[in-house]
Amino acid sequence: MSDVAIGIDVGGTKALALLVARDGRVVGEMKSQTPHDEGFGAGEATAKVLVEQVNELCERQGLDAARIPIGVGLPGMMRRDGHLAFAPNLPTASGADLGSQVGSALGNSSVFCENDANCAALAEHEWGAGRGIRDFVMVTLGTGIGGGVVADGQLIRGRSGFAGEIGHMVVEARGAACLCGGRGCWERYASGGGVHRLTREAALEGRLPILVERREGDPRGVRAEDVTSAAAEGLQEAVAIMREVGWWLALGLANLAAILDCGHFVIGGGLSSASELVLPAAREYLSELVEGYESRPTITVTTSLFGERSGAMGATLVAVEGA
């Protein structure tokens, strides 16, 4: 197999491309804005940016862009045939076959796409916080919640390739409305969106007087970031909100533990930077939320080793596996 591969993690706002060696060393990096131009065919604007990234990274290292294995992590439901079936955060690429588009532009037949959280799970399993662990779930906390399920050492892809949509597990029947069209999805409570919602509620209910004051008395002006920074400074009411997010996080992890008997969770994504505010509470609450907790070996929850790079790193594994 190839010594190096390119992995690109396409998010709602930016696309991170990495050139990665087989042992996980990152030897090149390039970040671009994710385009949201309409008026092109599905995915065309996105494909153009990815092609530029590949060309740039290859040029720097004197590599042949037509021959290097390329993996692309995408924020949505990826069909096994490479089509992006459903992507609320990347609507202009919804329905596209980005692998074929990028591949034909580069004359490269080794371009493969996979769900971004699945990519992150693969990276953490191969080199990171899930290394040597046969049953774990990668949980990416951002605006929403993504997931990659590893069971008995294998990434679970499901019938069409859509497995791991853990953020849309309903934990509160008839609860808060979700972008997906459903109600009560886990990501409405335990992600960045959850912090936002709980912040809004608490501010309106008068539970965050100090933060409301800082926003000139307007409870609607209080932001999730105000709460995370106030919690980091030790403000009691803000800490309480982050602990509540931790409770909701634990609730969903407990559900996954019941269904899959995974012994480990790797937490990644944008919100994981606030993890020291959320994870201790989540770990604590797990003991009361997991069925038969005392009959099980300890369930561990750690942060991802590669942070926001997990997705792009794991995409190189998809590339190598496919090539």
Place this chain on the structure above:
Amino acid sequence: MSDVAIGIDVGGTKALALLVARDGRVVGEMKSQTPHDEGFGAGEATAKVLVEQVNELCERQGLDAARIPIGVGLPGMMRRDGHLAFAPNLPTASGADLGSQVGSALGNSSVFCENDANCAALAEHEWGAGRGIRDFVMVTLGTGIGGGVVADGQLIRGRSGFAGEIGHMVVEARGAACLCGGRGCWERYASGGGVHRLTREAALEGRLPILVERREGDPRGVRAEDVTSAAAEGLQEAVAIMREVGWWLALGLANLAAILDCGHFVIGGGLSSASELVLPAAREYLSELVEGYESRPTITVTTSLFGERSGAMGATLVAVEGA
């Protein structure tokens, strides 16, 4: 491998032992009461009954009880090492290593235990309603809800062997109390226990006047069975309750579909006899509860082919696999 094997499904009230040929034909059957005698060591009373069943079935067919592969399905969290770790419905056998106990009584080194719903999943996968399907979940509806998850053609066992405890997935945070110690578990809403709870609520709220009248005006006297039979007769208010159970069933199935991308569900267990009252509603509600439903191929929900025999039949597959 052996031409025949014995599988025993030990439930909270009865133990069903079957002698099964490799092609799934049942060639012998014996049903016993599950003993709940205390004052013995863990599992001793249960082991005694299982030994009697094996001896009886072997005697009838002129088989050697010391050499026939034996599988035992148990209602609880089965450790991979054969110990029953947690079994709320079979407390006298909790902690026992029934395989060793039965094996040493028979001089048989091929006795293997597995969770009962996992056994059912194996039987349906091999011979029944999950045949040829690589991604499906077996859902056993009884007093509670058990599960067996098949992903990419393999039964998911998890780290300790506890995977498939789908009934304890929380679908209503801080909801109804559950035997497991948690709150809001799926099985409190979508199983026989759920019918019971919804019946009680509806009767007390005056939504079942006709059934209350039949119980001499006592709303507390109305039973789940009253509702299922009244629903079968077409009584509007009873039909509404069964449809609500169907909604809750669909909610949990939708969660499993999001996490696992399984395209098929096989419904078994005691409540599946009321399935014509619940499943049509569940199928209907799936379309609004599954994330990205329109982007997925059809999700199918069928009843198990072997009904209450699935567990015992599947236990023979555990026996053969282990032997």
